[in-house]
Amino acid sequence: MALQQARCRSCGATILWGETVRGKRTPVNVRPVTIFVEDRDLRPGRTLLRALAGYVSHFATCPRVQEHRKKKRDQAILDDAAREMGDDRSDPF
Numbered sequence: 170m171a172l173q174q175a176r177c178r179s180c181g182a183t184i185l186w187g188e189t190v191r192g193k194r195t196p197v198n199v200r201p202v203t204i205f206v207e208d209r210d211l212r213p214g215r216t217l218l219r220a221l222a223g224y225v226s227h228f229a230t231c232p233r234v235q236e237h238r239k240k241k242r243d244q245a246i247l248d249d250a251a252r253e254m255g256d257d258r259s260d261p262f
């Protein structure tokens with residue numbers, strides 16, 4: 170799936186939606202950044218840094234990230250309540 174441009178529903182920032190290797194959709198910031206990861210060096214006691222370009226999760230920088238968490242928690246509460254009440258809608262009593 171190609172990255173799809175969208176707007177964050179909480180803060181209005183332009184974001185990109187992508188799919189992780191595990192098949193989960195996730196929002197990331199538009200501007201790629203460079204990070205450095207540790208890489209092995211054959212010489213003992215040495216560590217090298219390898220530069221990688223990538224995207225930062227929008228959840229890490231969204232100024233209104235609490236709203237994302239709250240929505241998820243609220244939905245979980247509703248799901249729990251629905252399970253406790255059972256899903257048999259044929260008998261309203």
Ligand SMILES: [Zn+2]
Binds near residue numbers: 179180
């Ligand atoms: Zn946001």
